Amino acid sequence: MFSKILCGVDGSEPSMRAARTAAELAQKFGGNLIYLMVTKEFRLTDEAKQYVELEQLSGEPQYVLEEYAENSLREAARMAKDLGVANVRKEVKTGNPARTIVQEADLIKADCIVIGGRGLGDIGSILLGSVSHKVTSLAKCTVVTVR
Numbered sequence: 001m002f003s004k005i006l007c008g009v010d011g012s013e014p015s016m017r018a019a020r021t022a023a024e025l026a027q028k029f030g031g032n033l034i035y036l037m038v039t040k041e042f043r044l045t046d047e048a049k050q051y052v053e054l055e056q057l058s059g060e061p062q063y064v065l066e067e068y069a070e071n072s073l074r075e076a077a078r079m080a081k082d083l084g085v086a087n088v089r090k091e092v093k094t095g096n097p098a099r100t101i102v103q104e105a106d107l108i109k110a111d112c113i114v115i116g117g118r119g120l121g122d123i124g125s126i127l128l129g130s131v132s133h134k135v136t137s138l139a140k141c142t143v144v145t146v147r
């Protein structure tokens with residue numbers, strides 16, 4: 001039923017639960033599993049660039065972000081392997097999270113997108129994050145929102 005599953009991971013607890021559900025689905029259906037984290041491009045103002053150069057901090061924010069992405073994706077992939085999923089891939093892309101997730105699903109012809117209902121955002125009262133909402137609206141394939 002699901003032969004290619006794309007799961008959005010932002011490192012949050014709900015996204016790691018989504019990562020587990022995605023792995024269980026992939027295991028059950030013998031499908032390929034791709035974990036994707038979308039990072040934002042750092043755009044520094046001229047003043048900030050000057051500061052970064054003066055303080056010799058060059059590259060640091062990007063490095064921290066890449067390490068965060070790599071750690072979260074590694075954790076998800078390890079969990080999937082432990083659950084017996086043979087084909088797991090990790091990806092990091094830069095851009096708008098919702099649009100990039102949907103574009104990637106189109107590109108790789110995923111038949112299912114798995115995401116958490118919430119992510120890193122901290123507005124306690126909302127039930128559905130904006131990325132979940134947008135992905136559900138824009139995706140052409142089935143979307144599983146993990147609660």
Ligand SMILES: Nc1ncnc2c1ncn2[C@@H]1O[C@H](COP(=O)(O)OP(=O)(O)OP(=O)(O)O)[C@@H](O)[C@H]1O
Pocket residue numbers: 007008009010012014015016018036037038039097114115116117118119120121122128129130131132133
């Ligand atoms: N940058 C991202 N890269 C990959 N997946 C993401 C990203 N951001 C969110 N997601 C996916 O979408 C799910 C819901 O996150 P979302 O961002 O919609 O909620 P939120 O952070 O609580 O709210 P908001 O971002 O609107 O403040 C996450 O559990 C994750 O599966």
Ligand SMILES: [Mg+2]
Pocket residue numbers: 010119120121129130131
């Ligand atoms: Mg968010």
